[in-house]
Amino acid sequence: MKTVHTIAELRAALSASQRPAFVPTMGNLHPGHIELVRQARNLGDMTVASIFVNRLQFAPHEDFDSYPRTLQADADQLSAAGCDLLFAPNEREMYPQPQTFKIQPDPALGDILEGHFRPGFFTGVCTVVMKLFQAVFAGRAQGVALFGMKDYQQQLVIGRMVRQFALPIEIVTGKTQRAADGLALSSRNSYLSEAERREAVALSQALHSLSLAAAQAAQAGALPEIEARAQQALAARGWRPDYLTVRRRSDLLAPEGALHGQALVALGAARLGKTRLIDSLEF
Numbered sequence: 623m624k625t626v627h628t629i630a631e632l633r634a635a636l637s638a639s640q641r642p643a644f645v646p647t648m649g650n651l652h653p654g655h656i657e658l659v660r661q662a663r664n665l666g667d668m669t670v671a672s673i674f675v676n677r678l679q680f681a682p683h684e685d686f687d688s689y690p691r692t693l694q695a696d697a698d699q700l701s702a703a704g705c706d707l708l709f710a711p712n713e714r715e716m717y718p719q720p721q722t723f724k725i726q727p728d729p730a731l732g733d734i735l736e737g738h739f740r741p742g743f744f745t746g747v748c749t750v751v752m753k754l755f756q757a758v759f760a761g762r763a764q765g766v767a768l769f770g771m772k773d774y775q776q777q778l779v780i781g782r783m784v785r786q787f788a789l790p791i792e793i794v795t796g797k798t799q800r801a802a803d804g805l806a807l808s809s810r811n812s813y814l815s816e817a818e819r820r821e822a823v824a825l826s827q828a829l830h831s832l833s834l835a836a837a838q839a840a841q842a843g844a845l846p847e848i849e850a851r852a853q854q855a856l857a858a859r860g861w862r863p864d865y866l867t868v869r870r871r872s873d874l875l876a877p878e879g880a881l882h883g884q885a886l887v888a889l890g891a892a893r894l895g896k897t898r899l900i901d902s903l904e905f
Contacts, residue, residue, distance in 0.1 A: 623701040625708040629757045632709045636758065639668040644758050644767045646751060649673040650690040650809040651699050654799035658768045659703045661796055665766045671700050672709040672754055674716060678724075679746030690812060709757070716753065724749045727779050734874060735889060736775050736900070739864045744779050751780055755791060765791045772798040772806045774889060774902035775874060798902070800826070806901045813897040821859065822894055825901050828856050828866060829888040833905040836868045836886065842877045856892055863892040871904060 626632050636642055643666025645658045655671075662669045673696055680686035693710060700708055725748035727737075732744040759765040769777040781793045799807045804826045805819075814822055832852045836845060845868050852866040870877050871885040891900040 623697070623705050623708060625697060625710060627710055627712065628715055629711070632707070632757055633760070635707050636668065636670070639666070640762065640764075641666045642668050642670050642758055642762070642765050644754075644765065645669075645671045645705075646754050646767065646769075647671060647673055647696075648675045648689065648809065649696050650692050650812065651696045652799075652807045652809060652811070654770050654772070654796070654807040656699055656703045657799055658770060658796045659700060659705050661794065662766070662768050663704050665768075665792075665794065668706045669704060670707045670709065670758055671705050672711075672758075674709075674711055674750070674754075676716075676746060676750040677713065678721060678749055679743050681740060681742065684740075685810075690809065709754075716750070721749060725752050725783065727783065731775070731782060731874060732779055734775075735865060735867070735869075736891065739891065744776070747776060748779065748783055752783070752787075755784075755789060759789070759791055763790055766794055767791055768794045768796055770798060771795050771904075772808065772901060774887060778874065804830075806899075808899065810897055810899065813895075815895065818895050818897065822899060824856065824859055824861070825890055825892055825894075825899055826903070828852055829890050829901055829903045831855075832866055832868065832890075833886075833888040833903050836881065836888065837905060839881055842879060842881055845876070845881075856890075861892045861894055863890070864898075866890040866892070 626635055643662035645662055647655050675689050677686055697708055724745050727744045727748050737744050777795050784791050784793055803823045805823045835848045849867050853863045856863050868886055868888050871887045877884050886905055888903045
């Protein structure tokens with residue numbers, strides 16, 4: 623595996639590639655990231671990963687400074703998984719000037735759920751992803767980029783951005799990878815104490831229970847009470863939920879009318895101690 627640190631080096635290394643398969647990450651990799659890399663190997667002629675902790679998607683009170691930077695360990699994992707090229711820029715390379723031009727997602731999708739509780743988050747995500755896409759795919763007729771389903775809203779936002787800007791990129795969403803007890807793998811799981819790690823599986827269990835209760839409900843009008851009970855149950859265990867909700871998979875709006883036959887997803891975000899965890903479950 624070759625590692626490069628500048629956009630010029632990246633483009634030179636990709637000069638012979640007609641269809642790169644790209645996995646953007648913020649590092650501190652876990653098996654979910656590595657599974658995406660393995661999938662990417664079958665989807666393009668060169669497998670590319672990036673590691674960049676993107677300041678633009680962190681609010682001032684969030685964990686940008688403390689976010690784990692584990693470049694060498696990450697590079698070792700990527701190499702073992704068959705990645706061909708790692709792009710690991712610093713902030714000056716990605717943002718040589720203040721990034722005053724930004725991608726503003728559709729508020730109907732970008733300002734709800736994660737966008738409501740983390741204002742500006744998806745603007746930061748879309749801006750850095752667009753910049754990475756330009757670095758990796760510029761001048762190519764096609765490419766593929768892979769994202770995990772755990773960040774459900776994120777992959778929908780990026781997919782819509784790609785379509786609206788007519789980018790020649792196929793977005794592939796990989797299934798959420800889970801620990802043996804069901805906890806969704808996440809870089810932020812490393813923040814959890816031993817006791818918190820044992821408790822953390824309660825979020826995925828809450829979403830499972832929420833999806834079962836929603837599936838048994840006949841009408842969407844029953845959902846607010848079901849969602850409220852789910853949040854209360856999680857809060858009773860010491861969590862601080864932001865949301866536990868059931869939405870349509872296509873646009874993350876609240877379902878209407880009869881629930882039978884609708885493609886739905888249960889989504890949750892909650893704090894356990896100092897760590898904010900998210901998860902999702904289609905049903």
